[in-house]
Amino acid sequence: MTRIRRREETRRAFLRTAASLGAAGMVAAVAPLAMAQDAVAADLPGFPDGAGLYKSAYRNWVGEISADGLWACAPSTPDQVVAVVNWARENGWTVRARGYAHGWSPLTIPAGTGPGAPLLLVDTTAHLTGLALESTGPAAVRAGAGVSMETLLGYLEEHGLGVTAAPAPGDITIGGALAIDAHGTAVPADGESRLPGQTYGSLSNRVLSLTAVVWDEDSGAYALRTYQRDDPDCAALLTHLGRALVTEVVLRVGENSSLRCLSRTDIPAAELFAAPGGDGDRTFASFLDESGRAEAIWFAYTEFPWLKVWSVAPHRPLTSRRVTSPYNYPFSDNVPTAVARLAGTLVSDAAWYLAPVLGQAQLAASVLGLTTTVSADIWGPSKNTLLYIKPTTLRETANGYAVLTSRDQVQRVVAEFTAFYRERLAAYTAQGRFPVNGQVEIRVTGLDDPAEADSAGALPPLLSALRPRADHPEWDTAVWLDVLTLPGTPDAPAFFRELERFLLDTYDGGHALTRVEWSKGWAYTAEAAWADPEVIGTAVPASFTDGQGPGWDEAAEILDRLDPHRLFRNPFLDRLFT
Numbered sequence: 001m002t003r004i005r006r007r008e009e010t011r012r013a014f015l016r017t018a019a020s021l022g023a024a025g026m027v028a029a030v031a032p033l034a035m036a037q038d039a040v041a042a043d044l045p046g047f048p049d050g051a052g053l054y055k056s057a058y059r060n061w062v063g064e065i066s067a068d069g070l071w072a073c074a075p076s077t078p079d080q081v082v083a084v085v086n087w088a089r090e091n092g093w094t095v096r097a098r099g100y101a102h103g104w105s106p107l108t109i110p111a112g113t114g115p116g117a118p119l120l121l122v123d124t125t126a127h128l129t130g131l132a133l134e135s136t137g138p139a140a141v142r143a144g145a146g147v148s149m150e151t152l153l154g155y156l157e158e159h160g161l162g163v164t165a166a167p168a169p170g171d172i173t174i175g176g177a178l179a180i181d182a183h184g185t186a187v188p189a190d191g192e193s194r195l196p197g198q199t200y201g202s203l204s205n206r207v208l209s210l211t212a213v214v215w216d217e218d219s220g221a222y223a224l225r226t227y228q229r230d231d232p233d234c235a236a237l238l239t240h241l242g243r244a245l246v247t248e249v250v251l252r253v254g255e256n257s258s259l260r261c262l263s264r265t266d267i268p269a270a271e272l273f274a275a276p277g278g279d280g281d282r283t284f285a286s287f288l289d290e291s292g293r294a295e296a297i298w299f300a301y302t303e304f305p306w307l308k309v310w311s312v313a314p315h316r317p318l319t320s321r322r323v324t325s326p327y328n329y330p331f332s333d334n335v336p337t338a339v340a341r342l343a344g345t346l347v348s349d350a351a352w353y354l355a356p357v358l359g360q361a362q363l364a365a366s367v368l369g370l371t372t373t374v375s376a377d378i379w380g381p382s383k384n385t386l387l388y389i390k391p392t393t394l395r396e397t398a399n400g401y402a403v404l405t406s407r408d409q410v411q412r413v414v415a416e417f418t419a420f421y422r423e424r425l426a427a428y429t430a431q432g433r434f435p436v437n438g439q440v441e442i443r444v445t446g447l448d449d450p451a452e453a454d455s456a457g458a459l460p461p462l463l464s465a466l467r468p469r470a471d472h473p474e475w476d477t478a479v480w481l482d483v484l485t486l487p488g489t490p491d492a493p494a495f496f497r498e499l500e501r502f503l504l505d506t507y508d509g510g511h512a513l514t515r516v517e518w519s520k521g522w523a524y525t526a527e528a529a530w531a532d533p534e535v536i537g538t539a540v541p542a543s544f545t546d547g548q549g550p551g552w553d554e555a556a557e558i559l560d561r562l563d564p565h566r567l568f569r570n571p572f573l574d575r576l577f578t
Contacts (some may be wrong), residue, residue: 003144021518044071046081046091046571051075056121058109061102062395062487069115072098074126076297078211078224078247084122085213085222085245087576088567093118097293099125099146100175100544102391103519104398106530106572107180107242119570124175128247130311131155138197139253140208145175145246150326154385160257162382163206164198165293165445168389170326173247177203178210181239181464182517184301184386185443187407187477189292197254198433198455200446204238205453205459212237214562222549222567230457235550236558238461241518243559243568243577250399252453259293260313262318263306263376265367272296272305274410286413288444291441298418300425300485301356302363305440308388308487313379315424317390320379326387328378331369333390339365343394343486346437352490355437356429396438396484399496400517400528402465402480403507404472410444413512420502421483428495435495438484445478462555463544465515475513480519504539515543 038226040312047053052074075081088095088098096108098121112120124146131147134140139161143152152375165184167177176182188200199205205294209228216223225246237244271280273296283308287294293310304521316322325486326334335343342358358395370376403413421440428435448466460467466478483499485492487525503514516522521529523536530536545551556577563569 003334029228033100035469044091048080049071049085050526051084052123052126053078054452058098058113058121059101060108061104061506064104064397064487065106065109065111065115067113067115070117070119070121070183072121072123074123075550076127076467078128080215081122081226081245081247082213082222084120085567088120089222091118093120093567094569095120095122095245096242096570097124097175097179097568099121099176100148100171102169103180104177105301105436105519106570107518109570110345110572113570119278122245124173124228124247128175130248134208134250139255140348141253142250143174144248145173147174148172149174149177150383150387151517153387156253156255157381157383157559160256161253162201163196163203163253163386164195166203166383166386168387170319170387170389171391174249174251175258178207178246178249179240179242181448181461181466182465182519183443183445183480185295185445186293187288187444187446190289192292192312195254195257198254199252199449199452201448201452201466202239202464203251203467204441204464205448205450206249207234207238208248208252208455210234210237210451210561211248212252213247215564228428229453229455230459231320232459232550233558233562235459235462236244237557237562238560239464241463241517241573242570243573245568252455257312258314258316258380259310259382259384259385260317260377260379262311262468263370264307264309265370267305268303268309269298269418269422270303272307273414275415275419284399284414284442285409288410291450292443296440296442297366298361298442299366299510300359300436300439301380301429302359304363306366316379317377320377320523323378323380324382326384327390328384328390329369330373331365331387335392335394336361336369339394342571343437347486352434352437354433355434358437359439365577386464395487397487397489397492398438398482398484398520399499399522399524400480400514401500401503401522402517403481403503403512404447404469404475404515405477405479405507405512406429406474407477409511410457410477410479413507414442415505417479417481417503421499424495424498428491433491435489435491436483436485437489438486441480441482441484443480445480447476447478462550462558463552465517467544469513469546471546472509472513480517485490493524493528494526496521496529497526500524500535504535515519516540527578530572537578540576
């Protein structure tokens, strides 16, 4: 009964999300409910004046984690954030920073959070949105934690600046992106040298300094403190998983590049994901060698992935269409009618056996859309090809992992994972079970080499999935692997558990190592994500411990010391850091 009830709850969550796909703009949650001042005084006595207090719901990206009737506020300044945090300490509340809620995992709040929880959401998107150039040679930008990626990249573009790679959604905040080491897809192409101010790692590796709300022993209260990149405490804050509250950062950036993005759907998976030394020369690794930037989207039960290949191109190639704004795949951002109807039928009628039909429909819509929108070959400033996911896209649940390895082992990892995925999906299907109706997504990045921050004494982010391993200096690359499916899909957790066990067992520190992708699904049991105590308590901490420098325990100690009253926590984080 518990399993059926959970499936029904996720089904309803998906239907709520589907109903909202037409909503415009970047919405952090449902519309806030403004509160009269006398009601505030009665319910939250002593709450700081002018901090924008209101009642709000919370919904994560797919609606699998939701809560109603939570107290939220929108401080107008970092000092006001401090006042709110100190009120929370004095009244026994916890504090959770909130951006656009574009995530899956329970790092902000866990499922089951009730309306009476003594929990305060601090909305960073309303006022913590300042942007200013900090320097130009080398370039750096100061940004409030609530600035969206789209706004940041647009601002940089106006000043001739940009980044090597970025997450595809524009509706994530800088603060949220840094909390979970958000990334794009990029490694050096053959013969390519890193440009000043650029990194092939995560956004966390761009931080030069950050300002956070931390405990001040001298004053006996929480206060703002700025940390430089060479400070050991900063190393824990660079990817803090929600165990801290950052208000502002200074990021290293570099000269902007124009990028060409070429899409292909003519290479069979058997060739693109072939084992090294196999037939065919159009392998995933070959495109990395050629351009350094590639992404594969492989819809379930199809044979031809959608491959995107970015390349640096100072001048527009003859066959490329110039693009002057981001989000150039409208067929993906606005779900085609046929795909929407199929997805709705799968969920509302429990017609999960239609997964192969949905996979074929998504591929067909992509192939047709690339042609009709002239999007198969586009070129423009980096922002306009790097950002391509809007809030209106089909919302799916996702698992996520990073496999650290050496560059020459990338194709091996891709081949081994896709072969296992294909075999297990076929086995489930033969039993009349259809755990995946979305897609496999593959991206490749460099690691968070602190030298790429171009800042003397810079330390690596302790909890970034891309933190280099001191005991494996040959590992310079990460293969990011995600599998997506509609919320509530039967057997998906069990299937994802098999994939996770394969990754953890196969890449256990020999020629490669698996780490979880913080923002997505991991620690699977046969019933749910973020539930396997062995993965949460042993496998994850071990993946950040190499015995040759600070690791998991040191990061946990720093975060506890900076927040001894444990205001920036939730029950899931308590389990993770115990």
